[in-house]
Amino acid sequence: MGGVCELCNQDGGEVIFRNDFLRVVLVDDADYPGFCRVICNAHVAEMTDLAIPQRSAMMMTVCKVEQALREVLQPDKINLASLGNMTPHLHWHVIPRFARDKHFPQPIWGRCPTRREVHPAT
Known part of the structure; x- marks a missing residue:
């Protein structure tokens, strides 16, 4: 299907693997x-x-992508998500998360925690 689907019309990132069924970007x-x-x-x-x-x-x-990312980057956590609300074309997000990233521990699409939430006063 062409038309307005961005994942039909473009790769969605830098292709690092592709076969007849799927691609990893x-x-x-x-x-x-x-x-x-x-x-x-x-x-x-x-x-x-x-x-x-x-x-x-x-x-x-x-x-396999999760395992490779864990071995190479050693993140604090891996988030897996398949939403499709904005782009209804089947895809999975595989996101290495680090305690120092700007949204941690919230989802990357959520609001950034405030300084107070990250470092509560004692």
């Missing part, structure tokens, strides 16, 4: 080094739109 976001997306090449919105073997392949890839 590195997102250019200086605030979140290592932020990757696993994107289905076909225009589908939900995991249940995929056949069971494709679902398994998608999740296996998400797990």
Whole structure:
């Protein structure tokens, strides 16, 4: 599907892996080094739109990306998210999180914690 879907019309980041079914891209976001997306090449919105073997392949890839990021970057946490509210094209966010990042421990799409929330007065 072409048209208005940004993930059908562009890669969504720097492609670091691609096969006939999916691609893994590195997102250019200086605030979140290592932020990757696993994107289905076909225009589908939900995991249940995929056949069971494709679902398994998608999740296996998400797990492999997570494992590689943990080994290389040693983050404090990895966040996995598949939302699709803004871009209804199946993709998973694989986001290394560090205690020093500007949103931690909140989701990266949430508001930044205030200084008081981060360092409460004693």
